[in-house]
Amino acid sequence: MSEPVIRTQQLTKAYGSRLAVDKLDLTIEPGEVFGLLGPNGAGKTTTILMLLGLTEPTSGTANVAGFDPLRQPLEVKRRVGYMPDQVGFYDNLTGVANLRYTAKLCGFTSKEADEKIAAALARVRLTEAGQRPVLGYSRGMRQRLAIAEILMKGASIAILDEPTGGLDPQSTREFLELIRSLKKDGMTILLSSHMLELVQSVCDRVALFSQGKIGLMGRVEDLLRSVLGGSHIIRIEAHGEGLEAALSAVPGVTRVANEGSGLRIEATGDIRGDIARAVVGAGGDLTMIDAGHASLDDVYARFFEGLPNAA
Amino acid sequence: MRREGSALAGAGTVMMKELGDNLSSTRMRLLELLVFLTGAGAVFATIGEVREVVGEDPFVFLRIFTTSKGETLPSFAAFLGFLIPIVSIALGFDSVNSEFNGKTMSRILAQPIYRDALLFGKFMAGLTTLAVMLTALWLFVIGLAIFMLGLPPGTEEVLRGFAFLIAAIAYGGVWLGLAMLFSVQFRSSATAALASLAVWLLFAFFWNMVVTIITPIIAPVDPYNPMSVLYTVEVGQALSRLSPNTLFAETTMAFLNPATRSLGLVLQSQMQGAISGPLPFSESVALVWPQVTGLLASVIGLFTVAYVMFQRQEVRA
Numbered sequence: 001m002s003e004p005v006i007r008t009q010q011l012t013k014a015y016g017s018r019l020a021v022d023k024l025d026l027t028i029e030p031g032e033v034f035g036l037l038g039p040n041g042a043g044k045t046t047t048i049l050m051l052l053g054l055t056e057p058t059s060g061t062a063n064v065a066g067f068d069p070l071r072q073p074l075e076v077k078r079r080v081g082y083m084p085d086q087v088g089f090y091d092n093l094t095g096v097a098n099l100r101y102t103a104k105l106c107g108f109t110s111k112e113a114d115e116k117i118a119a120a121l122a123r124v125r126l127t128e129a130g131q132r133p134v135l136g137y138s139r140g141m142r143q144r145l146a147i148a149e150i151l152m153k154g155a156s157i158a159i160l161d162e163p164t165g166g167l168d169p170q171s172t173r174e175f176l177e178l179i180r181s182l183k184k185d186g187m188t189i190l191l192s193s194h195m196l197e198l199v200q201s202v203c204d205r206v207a208l209f210s211q212g213k214i215g216l217m218g219r220v221e222d223l224l225r226s227v228l229g230g231s232h233i234i235r236i237e238a239h240g241e242g243l244e245a246a247l248s249a250v251p252g253v254t255r256v257a258n259e260g261s262g263l264r265i266e267a268t269g270d271i272r273g274d275i276a277r278a279v280v281g282a283g284g285d286l287t288m289i290d291a292g293h294a295s296l297d298d299v300y301a302r303f304f305e306g307l308p309n310a311a
Numbered sequence: 312m313r314r315e316g317s318a319l320a321g322a323g324t325v326m327m328k329e330l331g332d333n334l335s336s337t338r339m340r341l342l343e344l345l346v347f348l349t350g351a352g353a354v355f356a357t358i359g360e361v362r363e364v365v366g367e368d369p370f371v372f373l374r375i376f377t378t379s380k381g382e383t384l385p386s387f388a389a390f391l392g393f394l395i396p397i398v399s400i401a402l403g404f405d406s407v408n409s410e411f412n413g414k415t416m417s418r419i420l421a422q423p424i425y426r427d428a429l430l431f432g433k434f435m436a437g438l439t440t441l442a443v444m445l446t447a448l449w450l451f452v453i454g455l456a457i458f459m460l461g462l463p464p465g466t467e468e469v470l471r472g473f474a475f476l477i478a479a480i481a482y483g484g485v486w487l488g489l490a491m492l493f494s495v496q497f498r499s500s501a502t503a504a505l506a507s508l509a510v511w512l513l514f515a516f517f518w519n520m521v522v523t524i525i526t527p528i529i530a531p532v533d534p535y536n537p538m539s540v541l542y543t544v545e546v547g548q549a550l551s552r553l554s555p556n557t558l559f560a561e562t563t564m565a566f567l568n569p570a571t572r573s574l575g576l577v578l579q580s581q582m583q584g585a586i587s588g589p590l591p592f593s594e595s596v597a598l599v600w601p602q603v604t605g606l607l608a609s610v611i612g613l614f615t616v617a618y619v620m621f622q623r624q625e626v627r628a
Binding site: 045046049052054055070071072073074075077078080081082083084086087088089090091092101102104105106107146149153 | 313314315316320321324325328332413414415417418419420421422423424425625626627
């Protein structure tokens with residue numbers, strides 16, 4: 001196994017008495033797409049800022065691409081591309097001019113910069129728009145320009161904070177495609193999000209954050225298995241007394257939860273037939289039954305049940 | 312813990328970018344227009360009076376800067392005393408907070424530069440803009456004066472005029488430092504602008520009143536001790552010199568009026584035996600050295616405070 005590109009040990013950040021990040025241990029392997037998930041205020045952005053050396057940790061250490069972000073921030077920032085939550089550019093300048101400024105800050109010569117910028121803009125399909133002031137860009141175009149900046153920089157690690165926040169479904173899909181293509185290039189990607197469905201589709205591994213701590217970490221399938229005990233979720237709508245007790249008794253059912261409009265049943269397999277019989281057997285009226293694979297949403301809901309919501 | 316890498320890597324890039332923004336902004340165009348119109352106005356208004364004394368004053372050229380037209384129109388130097396702070400504040404009040412408001416701060420700081428470079432580059436860009444503008448204005452006024460008076464300035468006049476220009480830039484630096492300090496402290500540009508203007512108003516219009524009120528409290532005049540009057544005057548003067556406007560006015564006086572022998576209280580006994588006439592340039596410099604140092608120290612002090620505050624600030628908006 002190769003050296004991890006990002007590693008934190010007991011990383012802690014306190015604002016006064018409130019712990020924003022609490023003894024975080026995180027390891028990210030090269031070429032991996034890693035998702036940091038959690039509600040707003042769970043400490044995702046603070047973690048990212050500490051990895052970039054933009055915020056000083058209260059205690060603990062971090063190592064990014066072999067450098068300490070606290071002592072060698074320039075080396076770290078040379079290798080890491082960062083797309084902040086709500087990314088902004090200088091509106092009065094064109095897309096190209098914005099990137100040229102970044103390129104100079106990175107120490108590229110004008111000639112190098114022009115080549116890299118042209119290539120990066122072509123990759124995110126902003127070649128034409130690059131000549132226009134950023135003022136007229138849509139949210140999706142700004143996000144793509146931020147990705148172009150990361151590409152232009154030649155970063156081996158990309159840290160994306162809430163990359164799909166505020167994007168329409170079409171732009172989100174395109175953006176995910178872009179992330180996948182970055183992964184194909186061998187880039188390590190750390191992304192934070194509260195959009196679980198999205199993260200599920202692109203991430204190799206995820207960590208669920210809550211109040212500065214990692215609650216769960218691992219591959220998506222593993223989490224589904226370990227948290228839900230089974231990868232099938234069956235939703236039903238039914239009327240009747242004592243249905244929950246009757247359904248819990250059905251073999252294969254691991255959990256029954258009331259979801260307001262109906263019941264959510266977690267099961268080891270697709271046992272819709274058994275469930276339907278159980279409902280009818282208990283004297284209930286079954287109006288709807290639906291099965292689907294468990295998603296990260298279910299893990300998330302389950303995991304954060306009972307925890308006070310930090311948001 | 313030591314950080315590795317130069318703290319000023321990228322400062323030049325930031326400076327060039329900010330300089331471009333400053334010089335091309337509509338805000339600066341308007342201010343340049345205002346300043347040039349006032350400069351030209353002041354020269355046209357005073358040229359008549361200066362012409363009358365052409366044969367009498369060896370430093371007639373410097374009169375262009377200092378002559379005021381009766382009670383109505385202040386001199387060019389006095390105009391600058393008003394306008395430089397306005398220009399400097401306009402250059403600095405939104406320099407840092409605009410990066411936060413435009414959401415560009417965290418993206419720029421994620422590039423391989425330190426925060427030091429960002430603040431320093433912005434400050435130097437502001438100062439350069441100011442210097443370019445004042446130098447252009449200075450040359451414009453001198454050119455206009457040569458044209459209208461029909462004689463060239465002497466070496467010492469040029470030297471004194473140049474010293475005045477340097478002092479004017481330092482004076483602008485104080486207000487730029489203050490405006491940038493507020494732009495670090497306040498996230499809202501409007502608040503930073505208002506705070507800077509409030510300080511400017513205090514020093515430009517109210518400081519003399521404040522001094523008149525405070526001085527007798529700190530150093531009351533004892534009617535039985537004539538020396539206490541001297542002390543009171545000295546305290547008043549020290550208080551008034553806390554204002555950069557006073558420092559600039561005194562510097563201007565010493566540089567542009569070679570006959571100025573002292574900026575403080577002079578007793579009759581001290582004047583005895585003195586030969587009246589202009590001081591050599593070096594003596595004028597020695598006379599205002601404390602004032603010039605004070606201006607420069609204020610620039611450095613304000614920048615340092617802004618710097619420390621900026622270093623401690625959280626990057627996330």
